[in-house]
């Protein structure tokens with residue numbers, strides 16, 4: 001589509017790695033000499049993570065390439081095209097970053113991202129990632145179970161749901177001009193889903209700090225649900241007594257359910273969910289119930305009609 | 311315009327319409343179709359189908375408004391190119407996206423309104439493509455041929471509905487195509503109205 005010229009590419013996208021490695025070496029040198037140099041944004045953003053391998057990782061799957069994981073994204077705050085986030089998310093500032101934790105908790109707190117990184121040891125968790133649009137990937141995420149954070153803030157007995165709110169910064173997010181979703185982006189889980197060990201707070205992938213287009217500096221990953229349930233660039237986590245209104249569900253309640261568990265038997269009203277195309281493949285493969293995590297999570301939904309609560 | 315210039319223009323349009331396909335082929339073989347090449351190909355061929363369909367059916371009004379017979383001379387070529395792109399589009403859907411799983415395809419066509427509309431648009435274009443030769447025009451007679459080929463408005467509209475139904479949120483482009491089609495159709499109907507003809511005759 002030719003109409004609508006796009007803004008300039010963010011500098012972080014076009015700076016060759018060798019160049020900013022040099023710059024970092026320069027900065028280290030400058031620091032050694034005691035010269036104060038403001039750290040450029042890119043340097044704060046990139047970094048290798050120390051992690052251990054999680055036993056929760058999915059086995060026997062070939063990983064999707066880093067290029068595809070970081071180049072093919074839905075992050076509507078930066079535009080609806082899959083290449084928009086990689087092109088424009090560089091402008092988002094991910095430091096300083098705080099996350100407000102509030103609602104039905106005994107210890108409401110606003111945490112700095114640096115402190116969140118220390119809540120629990122970072123693990124590598126390889127999960128299948130299934131988009132509601134019927135494509136999928138396999139991603140080696142880095143993070144830890146959301147439950148570790150939840151336990152720290154001590155939810156009250158009234159906390160039945162958790163709501164996640166993403167950053168909505170109109171200065172760096174051109175997609176906010178699109179009226180299709182009710183910004184800021186919000187997602188939610190039932191408390192038992194949020195406490196499930198598979199539910200992961202993600203800070204990186206492929207052993208590196210999360211790139212902006214993947215939801216830096218902090219995002220959610222719920223591997224048995226469609227990808228949009230995983231809120232990106234989270235600024236608030238709120239504990240609620242009632243089921244929160246979520247972005248896609250509000251935009252189109254008949255098409256995007258609150259639960260949105262991966263389910264090959266419940267089609268999206270407009271397309272089938274029975275099959276998916278794994279990025280890198282030409283042909284589709286069958287979609288697995290709960291994205292293949294039924295053994296771990298099916299019990300959460302015992303007695304529920306998954307066609308009604310889709 | 312001289313005959314020679316007209317030939318050059320014809321060739322330029324002919325090559326121009328082939329370029330998107332050539333570019334997709336190049337990107338296919340250089341691995342430059344992105345993370346999901348199948349989706350990229352289906353989308354690009356769908357986009358070119360509707361662009362060419364809409365462009366093709368604007369040529370008649372353009373000829374009349376400009377009072378210049380040049381645009382309408384490209385109608386057949388543009389229309390056939392639209393058919394060329396929709397054939398690739400459909401083949402990719404049948405052979406790659408659905409892996410020729412006849413059961414799944416039939417179910418899709420019956421159950422998914424966007425596929426139903428796409429299929430109806432395609433089926434409507436088939437007789438138009440078949441009857442696009444001079445021989446067929448002669449065989450049908452110009453009047454019946456013109457009546458038959460008005461179906462291109464229906465096909466293009468079904469194509470736009472197909473597009474509208476498949477986008478997740480951003481319906482800008484389907485709406486733009488819809489608006490162009492409605493305007494063009496409205497214009498043609500107004501032209502065909504007895505009142506309009508009387509006014510023109512009087513003027």
Ligand code: HEM
Nearest residue numbers: 352353356357359360396400403428429431432469473476
């Ligand atoms: C005149 C006929 C048709 C026109 C004008 C047309 C046009 C389009 C357009 C504009 C798109 C979207 C491109 C984009 O997102 O940028 C599209 C996508 C698509 N079309 Fe068609 N199409 C036609 C016929 C068909 C037929 C016959 C089928 C299959 C039976 C079909 C299947 C699809 C599929 C599967 C997609 C992709 C959906 C997705 O990626 O989510 N189309 N088409």
